[in-house]
Amino acid sequence: MATHEEGHTGSPGGNGCHTSVDLKSHHSAEFKNGLSKRLNRIEGQIRGIKGMIERDTYCDDVLNQLAAVQSALNGVGRLLLEGHMKSCIIERIEAGEHEVIDELLVTVNKLMK
Amino acid sequence: MATHEEGHTGSPGGNGCHTSVDLKSHHSAEFKNGLSKRLNRIEGQIRGIKGMIERDTYCDDVLNQLAAVQSALNGVGRLLLEGHMKSCIIERIEAGEHEVIDELLVTVNKLMK
Amino acid sequence: MATHEEGHTGSPGGNGCHTSVDLKSHHSAEFKNGLSKRLNRIEGQIRGIKGMIERDTYCDDVLNQLAAVQSALNGVGRLLLEGHMKSCIIERIEAGEHEVIDELLVTVNKLMK
Amino acid sequence: MATHEEGHTGSPGGNGCHTSVDLKSHHSAEFKNGLSKRLNRIEGQIRGIKGMIERDTYCDDVLNQLAAVQSALNGVGRLLLEGHMKSCIIERIEAGEHEVIDELLVTVNKLMK
Numbered sequence: 333m334a335t336h337e338e339g340h341t342g343s344p345g346g347n348g349c350h351t352s353v354d355l356k357s358h359h360s361a362e363f364k365n366g367l368s369k370r371l372n373r374i375e376g377q378i379r380g381i382k383g384m385i386e387r388d389t390y391c392d393d394v395l396n397q398l399a400a401v402q403s404a405l406n407g408v409g410r411l412l413l414e415g416h417m418k419s420c421i422i423e424r425i426e427a428g429e430h431e432v433i434d435e436l437l438v439t440v441n442k443l444m445k
Numbered sequence: 446m447a448t449h450e451e452g453h454t455g456s457p458g459g460n461g462c463h464t465s466v467d468l469k470s471h472h473s474a475e476f477k478n479g480l481s482k483r484l485n486r487i488e489g490q491i492r493g494i495k496g497m498i499e500r501d502t503y504c505d506d507v508l509n510q511l512a513a514v515q516s517a518l519n520g521v522g523r524l525l526l527e528g529h530m531k532s533c534i535i536e537r538i539e540a541g542e543h544e545v546i547d548e549l550l551v552t553v554n555k556l557m558k
Numbered sequence: 559m560a561t562h563e564e565g566h567t568g569s570p571g572g573n574g575c576h577t578s579v580d581l582k583s584h585h586s587a588e589f590k591n592g593l594s595k596r597l598n599r600i601e602g603q604i605r606g607i608k609g610m611i612e613r614d615t616y617c618d619d620v621l622n623q624l625a626a627v628q629s630a631l632n633g634v635g636r637l638l639l640e641g642h643m644k645s646c647i648i649e650r651i652e653a654g655e656h657e658v659i660d661e662l663l664v665t666v667n668k669l670m671k
Numbered sequence: 672m673a674t675h676e677e678g679h680t681g682s683p684g685g686n687g688c689h690t691s692v693d694l695k696s697h698h699s700a701e702f703k704n705g706l707s708k709r710l711n712r713i714e715g716q717i718r719g720i721k722g723m724i725e726r727d728t729y730c731d732d733v734l735n736q737l738a739a740v741q742s743a744l745n746g747v748g749r750l751l752l753e754g755h756m757k758s759c760i761i762e763r764i765e766a767g768e769h770e771v772i773d774e775l776l777v778t779v780n781k782l783m784k
Contacts, residue, residue: 364498371495375488382484385477391529392552398522399555402515409511410780416504417772425764433756439505441749442512444783445671523667530659538651546643554636557670558784590724597721601714607747608710611703617755618778624748625781628741635737642730665731668738 358419363411370408377401409443471532476524483521490514522556584645589637596634603627635669697758702750709747716740748782 378401384394417436424432491514497507530549537545604627610620643662650658717740723733756775763771 359498359501367498368495371491371498375491378484378488378491382481385472385480385484388472391525391533392548395522395525395529395552396555398518398525399552399558402518402522402556403558405511405515405518406783409508409515410776412504412508412511413779414772414776416508417776418769420504422764422769422772425761430757430761433753433761435505437749437753437756439508439512440752440779442509443515444745444779445512445516519670523663526666527659527663530663531656535651535656535659538648543644543648546640546648550636550640550643553639553666557632585724585727593724594721597717597724601717604710604714604717608707611698611706611710614698617751617759618774621748621751621755621778622781624744624751625778625784628744628748628782629784631737631741631744635734635741638730638734638737642734646730661731665734665738668735669741671738671742 358423359415363415367408367411370404370411374401374404374408377404413440413443472528476528480521480524483517483524487514487517487521490517526553526556585641589641593634593637596630596637600627600630600634603630639666639669698754702754706747706750709743709750713740713743713747716743752779752782 377397381394381397381401384397421432421436490510494507494510494514497510534545534549603623607620607623607627610623647658647662716736720733720736720740723736760771760775
């Protein structure tokens with residue numbers, strides 16, 4: 333997870349792909365709000381599943397609720413991946429930092445599991 | 446999600462597969478505590494991801510954290526599925542309610558997506 | 559993979575869950591034909607992908623074809639799992655061989671990856 | 672699936688991302704041989720599964736073999752995705768064709784299913 337930190341030391345400020353004191357965020361407030369809302373909903377769903385387990389809800393219903401959360405999380409993953417590719421990946425490739433592709437492949441493989 | 450409710454009306458009390466006023470839960474307190482702890486941790490991870498997005502953390506790190514949550518949720522799913530199969534599925538098959546297999550197949554297919 | 563062989567020695571002929579000289583198959587010819595046709599089609603798709611790679615087809619098209627094969631294979635998996643649950647799993651649970659659930663969980667977890 | 676064809680008409684020969692009479696392939700013979708060998712092995716595995724079904728092999732064994740094929744196919748997908756990203760994606764982004772990211776996202780989402 334630290335690879336990109338080092339990869340970036342050669343080009344401070346070269347892109348907005350991560351934030352530090354002097355780097356602006358690369359995602360719009362709208363995009364971030366959308367993700368926050370989705371994550372709030374997912375948090376609520378997780379709490380709901382805890383309650384279902386406490387109340388001994390029929391397991392099949394709990395499993396269906398769990399599948400719904402997985403699907404919602406995948407939605408967040410797709411949005412984040414899109415945002416990432418359309419900003420950092422493009423910027424870093426254009427900056428000649430082709431090693432960003434290796435980082436991306438590792439991450440995509442984790443998400444595909 | 447209501448199928449099993451109806452499917453069960455013919456055999457009230459015949460198994461502990463779902464809870465009503467006069468049915469005991471089929472999972473031990475230990476099993477439920479274990480699930481609750483895992484879900485609390487996952488809730489914390491979701492909150493962590495929200496914070497990462499607010500602080501404009503590098504997307505690849507957020508995506509890795511998201512993959513970790515997916516993996517943790519899959520773990521909860523595997524435990525729930527195991528508990529479900531080892532109690533309700535066995536009990537209902539032994540009670541002659543073979544239609545529980547159709548319900549299980551639908552759920553497993555959702556979890557496999 | 560040999561667990562069930564041993565698990566079965568105590569009840570030879572007790573169910574039709576696997577074949578030996580004196581056991582009939584538990585799947586109908588129709589079911590088996592349907593699976594064979596699907597697998598033939600998948601084999602053709604794999605050969606098609608090999609041809610695409612040899613002819614240097616644009617990778618994105620090859621990847622889309624690969625996703626189609628994965629989807630077709632998942633379809634075969636769902637059918638096999640259904641057939642398995644509706645015959646062997648039910649029969650062995652009814653025969654008191656509850657350990658079949660552990661075997662099933664291991665397999666479902668592999669298919670979910 | 673035709674998007675990239677159109678996207679490319681403006682820059683014939685600009686990259687090696689797909690093959691036509693006057694475009695060289697972008698994958699080495701070694702890379703293509705490696706993929707072909709893997710696909711041959713997968714074809715053999717598919718044939719093996721057909722034989723298992725014909726011989727009424729115990730379903731759980733067939734399902735395990737199927738999971739092995741899925742895993743082998745995922746391996747081919749990862750290699751193809753890597754090759755694709757390290758050639759076409761980089762080349763087209765450098766050529767200013769950012770829309771390749773949309774195409775990539777659609778494909779990755781299909782592979783993640």
